[in-house]
Amino acid sequence: MRNLMISIILFPLIILYFSLFIVEEGQRGIVLRFGKVLRNNHNQSEVYAPGLHFKIPFVETVKSLDARIQSMDNQADRFVTKEKKDLIIDSYITWRISDFSRYYLTTGGDDITQAEMLLKRKFSDRLRSEMGRLNVKDIVIDASGRLANNVKDALNSGSDDEPENQPINVLTYEQKMSLTSINNSNDFHPKSNSMAALGIQVVDVRIKHINLPTEVSDAIYNRMRAEREAVARRQRSQGKEEAEKLRAQADYQVTRTLAEAERTALITRGEGDAKAMKLFANAFKQDIDFYVFIRSLRAYEQSFSCYQDVLILNPTSDFFRYMKPPL
Structure with a gap:
C-alpha cells in the first residue's frame, strides 16, 4: 500500500518533470513532435522564447538554437578583379538565425558547422562576383564599404544571376515535407540562393585585409627596390660631382689666398727692407x-x-x- 502511494505521488511529478523545459537566455526553442516541427493553429512554426515552457512528454522533443549573433572568420582567398589582377582578401561575417524552424530543417539540425559551411560557400561566390565588377583602385579606396554592403545585401536577398533550383542541402523526406509546409504557410518566399532560404540573416560583412599575392608583391617590391637604388645611385653621383666642385673651388680659394698672402708678405717685406736700408743708410751716412x-x-x-x-x-x-x- 505504501509503495502504491509513493508511485501515485511520483508519477505526476515524473510526468511534470518531463513536461517542463527551459529555454536559456540567448537561445530559442522549437518543439518536434514525431520528428516534425510543431505548428500552431495558423500552421506557423512555434518558436519558444527564453523561459519555462510545457510540452507533451515522451512525444515531443525540444531543440535549442542559439539566437545570438555569430562571428565567422573566412580564410584568406585569392580573387580576380575586373582588370584580371589577383588580390588576397581576408574577411569575416557576422550572422544570426532569422527563421529557427527553417534553419533547423535546412541545415540538418542545430549543427552550426553545416550552416557556416553553406554560408562560406555562398559568401565566396558572392564576393568573387562583386570583385569581378570592380578594379583594384575601386576596391582599395572603398571607404564607404560599398563592396561589403553589396555582398551582404546579395546574401540576404539572393540574386537573379544564380539558378534558384540549386539544392541547398540533402534533406530527408520529413524535412523536405516540413520545409514545403513552411513555404506554403508563409507569405514570404525567399529565393533559394539567398541565406534567408536557410533561415539565416547576414548582419555584417567586413574586409579585414587586402593584399597582393606573394609573387606579385615580391615583383613589385623588387621593382621598387631597383627604382630606389637607381635614384640613390643618381643622388650619390650628383653628390660626388657637387663635392668635387666644392673641393675644387675650396682648393682654388686656398691657393689664391696663399698666393695673395705671399704676394702681400713679399711686398711688405720688401717695403720693410727698403725702409730698413734707408734708415741704415741715413744712420751710417753720418x-x-x-x-x-x-x-x-x-x-x-x-x-x-x-x-x-x-x-x-x-x-x-x-x-x-x-x-x-x-x-
Missing part, C-alpha cells in the same frame, strides 16, 4: 768709419761662426785691421 766698423764685425761673426771651416789668410791683411792693436 759716420762712415762707424759703418765700416759694424760691417767688419758682421763679417767676423759670419766668418768665424762655423768651427769646421778653415781659413788661410795673411795676418797682415786689411781684413784683420780691426783686430790689430792700436798704434
Whole structure:
C-alpha cells in the first residue's frame, strides 16, 4: 500500500518533470513532435522564447538554437578583379538565425558547422562576383564599404544571376515535407540562393585585409627596390660631382689666398727692407768709419761662426785691421 502511494505521488511529478523545459537566455526553442516541427493553429512554426515552457512528454522533443549573433572568420582567398589582377582578401561575417524552424530543417539540425559551411560557400561566390565588377583602385579606396554592403545585401536577398533550383542541402523526406509546409504557410518566399532560404540573416560583412599575392608583391617590391637604388645611385653621383666642385673651388680659394698672402708678405717685406736700408743708410751716412766698423764685425761673426771651416789668410791683411792693436 505504501509503495502504491509513493508511485501515485511520483508519477505526476515524473510526468511534470518531463513536461517542463527551459529555454536559456540567448537561445530559442522549437518543439518536434514525431520528428516534425510543431505548428500552431495558423500552421506557423512555434518558436519558444527564453523561459519555462510545457510540452507533451515522451512525444515531443525540444531543440535549442542559439539566437545570438555569430562571428565567422573566412580564410584568406585569392580573387580576380575586373582588370584580371589577383588580390588576397581576408574577411569575416557576422550572422544570426532569422527563421529557427527553417534553419533547423535546412541545415540538418542545430549543427552550426553545416550552416557556416553553406554560408562560406555562398559568401565566396558572392564576393568573387562583386570583385569581378570592380578594379583594384575601386576596391582599395572603398571607404564607404560599398563592396561589403553589396555582398551582404546579395546574401540576404539572393540574386537573379544564380539558378534558384540549386539544392541547398540533402534533406530527408520529413524535412523536405516540413520545409514545403513552411513555404506554403508563409507569405514570404525567399529565393533559394539567398541565406534567408536557410533561415539565416547576414548582419555584417567586413574586409579585414587586402593584399597582393606573394609573387606579385615580391615583383613589385623588387621593382621598387631597383627604382630606389637607381635614384640613390643618381643622388650619390650628383653628390660626388657637387663635392668635387666644392673641393675644387675650396682648393682654388686656398691657393689664391696663399698666393695673395705671399704676394702681400713679399711686398711688405720688401717695403720693410727698403725702409730698413734707408734708415741704415741715413744712420751710417753720418759716420762712415762707424759703418765700416759694424760691417767688419758682421763679417767676423759670419766668418768665424762655423768651427769646421778653415781659413788661410795673411795676418797682415786689411781684413784683420780691426783686430790689430792700436798704434
